[in-house]
Amino acid sequence: MPKQFLKGNEAVVKGAILAGCKAYYGYPITPASEIAHAAALYFPRAGGTFIQAESEIAAINMVYGASSAGLRAMTASSGPGISLKQEGVSYCAGSELPCVIVDIMRGGPGLGSIAPEQSDYNQVVKGGGHGNYKNIVLAPNSVQEMCDLGILAFDLADKYRNPVFVLTDGFIGQMMEPVEFPEPIAQEKIPEKSWVVKGTIETSDNVITSIELDPDDLERHVNKLQKKYSIIEEQEVRVEEYHTDDAEIVLIGYGIVSRIIHSVIDELREEGVKAGMLRPITLFPFPKKKIAELTERVKFFLTLEMSNGQMVDDVRLVVEGKKPVYFYNRMGGNVPSMKEVHDKVMKIMRLS
Amino acid sequence: MNKVLRKSDVFYDVYERRPGADKLTTTYCPGCGHGILHKLIAEALEDFGVQDRTIFISPVGCSVFAYYYFHTGNVQVAHGRAPAVGTGLKRANPNSIVISYQGDGDLAAIGGLEIINAANRGEGLTVFFVNNAIYGMTGGQMAPTTLIGQITMTTPLGRSVENEGYPIHMSEIIATLEAPVYVERVMLGDTKSIMHTRKAVRKALKIQIEKNGFSFIEVLSACPSGWKMTPIQGEKWVTDTMTKYFPLGVIKDISDTFEGRDFSRKNVEPSELHEILDIKETRIDAEKIAPFIMKSVAEEIKIAGFGGQGVLSLGTVLSEMGMRHNYEVSWLPSYGPEMRGGTANCSVKISSKKIGSPVVANPTILIAMNRPSLDKFETDVVSGGLIVYDSSLIDRAPTRTDVTVIPIPATKMADELGNTKIANMIIVGALIKHLGIMSQEIVLDSLGDVLKRKKLVPLNQKAILKGAEFIKNIK
Numbered sequence: 001m002p003k004q005f006l007k008g009n010e011a012v013v014k015g016a017i018l019a020g021c022k023a024y025y026g027y028p029i030t031p032a033s034e035i036a037h038a039a040a041l042y043f044p045r046a047g048g049t050f051i052q053a054e055s056e057i058a059a060i061n062m063v064y065g066a067s068s069a070g071l072r073a074m075t076a077s078s079g080p081g082i083s084l085k086q087e088g089v090s091y092c093a094g095s096e097l098p099c100v101i102v103d104i105m106r107g108g109p110g111l112g113s114i115a116p117e118q119s120d121y122n123q124v125v126k127g128g129g130h131g132n133y134k135n136i137v138l139a140p141n142s143v144q145e146m147c148d149l150g151i152l153a154f155d156l157a158d159k160y161r162n163p164v165f166v167l168t169d170g171f172i173g174q175m176m177e178p179v180e181f182p183e184p185i186a187q188e189k190i191p192e193k194s195w196v197v198k199g200t201i202e203t204s205d206n207v208i209t210s211i212e213l214d215p216d217d218l219e220r221h222v223n224k225l226q227k228k229y230s231i232i233e234e235q236e237v238r239v240e241e242y243h244t245d246d247a248e249i250v251l252i253g254y255g256i257v258s259r260i261i262h263s264v265i266d267e268l269r270e271e272g273v274k275a276g277m278l279r280p281i282t283l284f285p286f287p288k289k290k291i292a293e294l295t296e297r298v299k300f301f302l303t304l305e306m307s308n309g310q311m312v313d314d315v316r317l318v319v320e321g322k323k324p325v326y327f328y329n330r331m332g333g334n335v336p337s338m339k340e341v342h343d344k345v346m347k348i349m350r351l352s
Numbered sequence: 353m354n355k356v357l358r359k360s361d362v363f364y365d366v367y368e369r370r371p372g373a374d375k376l377t378t379t380y381c382p383g384c385g386h387g388i389l390h391k392l393i394a395e396a397l398e399d400f401g402v403q404d405r406t407i408f409i410s411p412v413g414c415s416v417f418a419y420y421y422f423h424t425g426n427v428q429v430a431h432g433r434a435p436a437v438g439t440g441l442k443r444a445n446p447n448s449i450v451i452s453y454q455g456d457g458d459l460a461a462i463g464g465l466e467i468i469n470a471a472n473r474g475e476g477l478t479v480f481f482v483n484n485a486i487y488g489m490t491g492g493q494m495a496p497t498t499l500i501g502q503i504t505m506t507t508p509l510g511r512s513v514e515n516e517g518y519p520i521h522m523s524e525i526i527a528t529l530e531a532p533v534y535v536e537r538v539m540l541g542d543t544k545s546i547m548h549t550r551k552a553v554r555k556a557l558k559i560q561i562e563k564n565g566f567s568f569i570e571v572l573s574a575c576p577s578g579w580k581m582t583p584i585q586g587e588k589w590v591t592d593t594m595t596k597y598f599p600l601g602v603i604k605d606i607s608d609t610f611e612g613r614d615f616s617r618k619n620v621e622p623s624e625l626h627e628i629l630d631i632k633e634t635r636i637d638a639e640k641i642a643p644f645i646m647k648s649v650a651e652e653i654k655i656a657g658f659g660g661q662g663v664l665s666l667g668t669v670l671s672e673m674g675m676r677h678n679y680e681v682s683w684l685p686s687y688g689p690e691m692r693g694g695t696a697n698c699s700v701k702i703s704s705k706k707i708g709s710p711v712v713a714n715p716t717i718l719i720a721m722n723r724p725s726l727d728k729f730e731t732d733v734v735s736g737g738l739i740v741y742d743s744s745l746i747d748r749a750p751t752r753t754d755v756t757v758i759p760i761p762a763t764k765m766a767d768e769l770g771n772t773k774i775a776n777m778i779i780v781g782a783l784i785k786h787l788g789i790m791s792q793e794i795v796l797d798s799l800g801d802v803l804k805r806k807k808l809v810p811l812n813q814k815a816i817l818k819g820a821e822f823i824k825n826i827k
Contacts, residue, residue, distance in 0.1 A: 065440020199448025263708030
């Protein structure tokens, strides 16, 4: 089987190329730089374009151009760079341009650190730029998923004509694991796009734009976007559940945190503690129904994050105070240890 | 005569995209230069027969709605970003003719970086830079090209050098770069100057059509509304005042010697991609690994030393070999908090079960390649674990009595083999022999697939054998 041992940052590039992505535009930043390194090596060989852009803003706008022209296009960065890209992401959302943006989160605010954090949740899941829009957000927790969800990102982007983020942390980008790569997507499997502008007579009546000066026109457009987001919330929620069937306490986390939770659950189960895990694989759409369903049958939730509690807000909105939602976090680049998580669970269980 | 009066076919007959009742006139004010420049561009595109191939980029500014008028492909973009978007468009479809149409605030202020770098890369774009020394659409504020003393909404007392600096000369700046093929400053004043502008527009487009070259045409243009003048006064101000600060003429022209650019992408079939991406079959010999596969392997290995001792590659080789024995494996480099303390280290997990967290906090095996690493991680090792250390570099033995300790003079042994850098492979050989969870034959055979520098494979194989032999002798 075509199995390879490599970094998450490399797997996402190879997956993208297998998904038919032909354009990579990016700017160097730690801990996402290996994505640009691999893209620089492989995109030109694979019939694509790689340009190291002059800025993060230029990079996302080059993606805007490539996507307008009908290509599957991507860029990647980390927190400070994503902040800069937000203008372009908003334009992509407004013009309904499919594109994939990989965010390998690091510590913030400001220059912060290059160590892993999950503090871009709000700026990525809640839109981030100006305007009433949403990104689809996928949260891989392994090198294999960097490939698989990277590929899915392109399909979802095209399906909904929407920006899709692959949001993960420095650990998942930097770590190496075995990956099985799928067969490349056949060109004819990539959906035909009649709306693009590519310098042909067939596309010469097309326009890509996000401006609608008439209030009624813009409201119609924005309402259309909201309808699209509702369909996405209906159809695209993805989660991983681990021992939630009989769980009294459900731990919620994504990215590297979910890997730690997974190991802690194994320990807790051996000790007879009925603990389970819910891992949102899609952060937008957020697994509201699943959490609501769990609210009916579990005693506690514990949300674990490497941020100041950006996702726990969304959990609490669904739980609506019906069950206690506890929170544990580490920040600054620190990763919660298994022992810390274990102790936190035991403390909650003793309180009950 | 007929030809002159006819509206170019490159314009829509009726501007259906324009909201409101009036679908026949443009949104431009009387005396504004945009209409004239649009006309010159449209006629050139028609005459050159490239209407269908053309993509017109509408910027932010009064020409934000250029797509109401041009019957070409149209892309409307963020303020200042047209050259970046143009890069994406052109690279995607090198046969398209891409026009970046920008004003002075758009190009010289907020989009300064994008234009300089697109010009410097020599993108196959034609840039029309409309310089009217003011922000028109937002209500007449100062532009980077606003003249000294010129009154605008944000320079109510006139632009002062002390506060706002000097008007920026974009054409001269662009012309200092090597890649641009043709840079000229023209104006929209009397008929003669318009006819000259017409020539420049056509030449610039030709350079893209024929050779994919980058051209930059700065067009001095009136904004009577923004300047609070009549159209006649505006034309006069362009001709008499603006040209003093912004001299007309060709600033750079290498079109005769420019050989052309090829932006075409390689044609690759999907079936070729696995090979291009270096995705290879991993050989797993079930028969050969059978005697070594153990059901309950759960090694958590911390490998630490100085940078340059091959600590990270020691980890990747162990992991990759584990993968070749069908174990679950993960490798995490010293990254973030792990980097504190000045040692390079990595965490490796080799397990017969699915790996949760890749973080190794309490290793079952510590490989210490220098003293600080032993000092730092010794206490973390689990009771009953294993400490392997380079006894030729570390001048103390571990103090733990509840773990197995294997001192290996790896650096000394590596020196004896002629290369200090293979101390890490001596450790690999020793550890594999000691643990007995992997086949030495498979490790030696697949080393060539794992190591990047193929020339060094025989030497590394030797080191692995030497490490194994060392363990055999002490047992």
